[in-house]
Amino acid sequence: MQQTDWWKKSVVYQVYPRSFYDSDGDGVGDIAGITQKLDYLKELGVDVVWLSPVYDSPNDDNGYDIRDYYSIMKEFGTMEDFDALLAAAHERGLKIIMDLVVNHTSDEHEWFVQSKSGKDNPYRDFYYWRDGKDGKEPNNWGSVFSGPAWKYDEATGQYYLHIFSKKQPDLNWENPEFRKEVYKMMKFWLDKGIDGFRMDVINFISKVNGLPNGELKEGALYGDGSPYFRNGPRIHEFLQEMNKEVLSKYDIMTVGEMPGARVHHAKVYTDPNNNELDMVFTFEHMGLDNGPGGKWDLKPLNLIDLKENLKKWQTGLHGTGWNSLYWNNHDQPRIVSRFGDDGEYRVESAKMLATCLHMLQGTPYIYQGEEIGMTNVRFDSIEQYNDVETLNMYKEKRDQGVPHEKIMESIYAKGRDNARTPMQWNDGANGGFTTGTPWIDVNPNYTQINAEQALADRNSIFYHYKHLNSLRKKHDVITTGDFNLLYRDHPALFAYDRRAGNEKLTVLCNFGRDEVVLEDEKLISEAASAEAVVQNYKDILLDKERLVLRPYEAVVFSQK
Numbered sequence: 001m002q003q004t005d006w007w008k009k010s011v012v013y014q015v016y017p018r019s020f021y022d023s024d025g026d027g028v029g030d031i032a033g034i035t036q037k038l039d040y041l042k043e044l045g046v047d048v049v050w051l052s053p054v055y056d057s058p059n060d061d062n063g064y065d066i067r068d069y070y071s072i073m074k075e076f077g078t079m080e081d082f083d084a085l086l087a088a089a090h091e092r093g094l095k096i097i098m099d100l101v102v103n104h105t106s107d108e109h110e111w112f113v114q115s116k117s118g119k120d121n122p123y124r125d126f127y128y129w130r131d132g133k134d135g136k137e138p139n140n141w142g143s144v145f146s147g148p149a150w151k152y153d154e155a156t157g158q159y160y161l162h163i164f165s166k167k168q169p170d171l172n173w174e175n176p177e178f179r180k181e182v183y184k185m186m187k188f189w190l191d192k193g194i195d196g197f198r199m200d201v202i203n204f205i206s207k208v209n210g211l212p213n214g215e216l217k218e219g220a221l222y223g224d225g226s227p228y229f230r231n232g233p234r235i236h237e238f239l240q241e242m243n244k245e246v247l248s249k250y251d252i253m254t255v256g257e258m259p260g261a262r263v264h265h266a267k268v269y270t271d272p273n274n275n276e277l278d279m280v281f282t283f284e285h286m287g288l289d290n291g292p293g294g295k296w297d298l299k300p301l302n303l304i305d306l307k308e309n310l311k312k313w314q315t316g317l318h319g320t321g322w323n324s325l326y327w328n329n330h331d332q333p334r335i336v337s338r339f340g341d342d343g344e345y346r347v348e349s350a351k352m353l354a355t356c357l358h359m360l361q362g363t364p365y366i367y368q369g370e371e372i373g374m375t376n377v378r379f380d381s382i383e384q385y386n387d388v389e390t391l392n393m394y395k396e397k398r399d400q401g402v403p404h405e406k407i408m409e410s411i412y413a414k415g416r417d418n419a420r421t422p423m424q425w426n427d428g429a430n431g432g433f434t435t436g437t438p439w440i441d442v443n444p445n446y447t448q449i450n451a452e453q454a455l456a457d458r459n460s461i462f463y464h465y466k467h468l469n470s471l472r473k474k475h476d477v478i479t480t481g482d483f484n485l486l487y488r489d490h491p492a493l494f495a496y497d498r499r500a501g502n503e504k505l506t507v508l509c510n511f512g513r514d515e516v517v518l519e520d521e522k523l524i525s526e527a528a529s530a531e532a533v534v535q536n537y538k539d540i541l542l543d544k545e546r547l548v549l550r551p552y553e554a555v556v557f558s559q560k
Helices: 031-036 038-044 079-091 110-116 176-192 235-245 263-270 303-317 346-358 388-399 404-414 451-456 461-474 476-480 521-529
Strands: 012-015 048-051 068-072 095-100 150-153 158-161 196-199 253-257 279-281 294-298 363-367 482-486 493-500 503-510 516-518 531-535 547-549 554-559
Touching: 031 038, 031 079, 038 079, 038 461, 068 079, 068 176, 079 095, 095 253, 176 235, 235 263, 263 279, 263 303, 294 404, 303 482, 303 493, 346 461, 346 503, 346 554, 363 461, 388 404, 451 461, 461 476, 461 531, 476 493, 476 503, 503 521, 503 547, 521 547, 521 554
Parallel strands: 012 048, 012 363, 048 095, 095 196, 196 253, 253 279
Antiparallel strands: 150 158, 482 493, 493 503, 503 554, 516 547, 531 554
16 A cells, blocks of 8 residues: 555544534434534634544543444444545545544453453453462552552452553553454444544554562652553554554554654654554653643643653654644643633633644644633532542542642643533533533633634634644644754743745744733744734734733734
């Protein structure tokens, strides 16, 4: 198959199906609902729709615990519904990529049911089973979702590994028979005509032999096993085999979710000469507002840290691999509440954040609702939350005596349900998401923030995103140009330029509530003769002596 790099000029829109649009009134978003909203996505100007998992699942972790890779979750519809979505998307020139979740399955998957049935079962080695040590777990690893990373099975007297929920046992990629089953499943979906995969925690699939104990940090209940399951010893071998057996046979895009991957890892994973993946998701910039205690330990963002981090990825992969660009996804809080201002300057800061990201080199990802400036939610009660990570953390912290109010502040800032409240379509009941009772409450601000209002306002965040998406098609410099960071030490200004041939873009983004005044003669002279191709205020405050950026203002100048 002749492969092309169509994804370099593309913009991806992530749909979290459970929360996107409910077509049948049962309170849960579904595949038919996505099909009904494809014209909205076409209007936005995106090219690719990434679906979070729609496979059959008991939903312990909202679909990332797969019971059957070949079936659709009943709440989401049928395989006929999926085929209709795929056909309708392709008719509109939209591509569909799916989540590939192969680090783990559900404990209700037939492979695991068989694996658990006895030590001599042929499926036993599809998973990690180990004897205990000293009457305890085989090692001291903690689960990402709190508690130990091992669950004891009374029937066979062994433990199984689960880096995530105890209902998500880890798969054993050392087993070649298992790998054949994965490749067969991938071909099933690619032969249907899907256009690629987003691969869930794909850099976790190779574990260090012996599964050694992790470092036990001060105050921690469990050891940090991540050095032994992230970017493991056979990861490149496994990805190259997957590419050879499956990916290379189709003209598709692949993106690997890779917590803990650094620039030097990503260069190897995304270098076309290595025949692995097209791009990876980095998490480094998403950890910059974490305190020493991790994501729930809140600290304000230092903009200089963000600039340095994005510069490192922009320059590190330029000419070798490829970046994925994102602020939001189903695991991250809403960016306008996180790095912007979701109150007085919600519209300006949402447009500024979009501009800052979309002018970088890489493939941008828009998460549902980002394009209308949806915000974090502050539910009154912990009972209103659904996310397994959030609920487990809450219980663990309360057991340690941490006050309810302190924990809730962390959840309001960082909880995954911030991204999972239903899409706000209009100002009617439940934001137009469902005629029934939504599976999780709608953010109460849907009466002020919704897609219907955004579509009616030519100055809305939605049309700003549409404009950014169109610029990517018109200006090759966005795709091919190099990256040069400006004003590195400025505490509120994120500025950079992009150059390719005789074309240059200068991007200026004010990340604060105070005016930024620039009196740089060279910059002012260039700006005076340049075309402003992006701006989020009606006018630009530029004269012969200075350029003033108002709160959360963004402007992009183009010179040729």
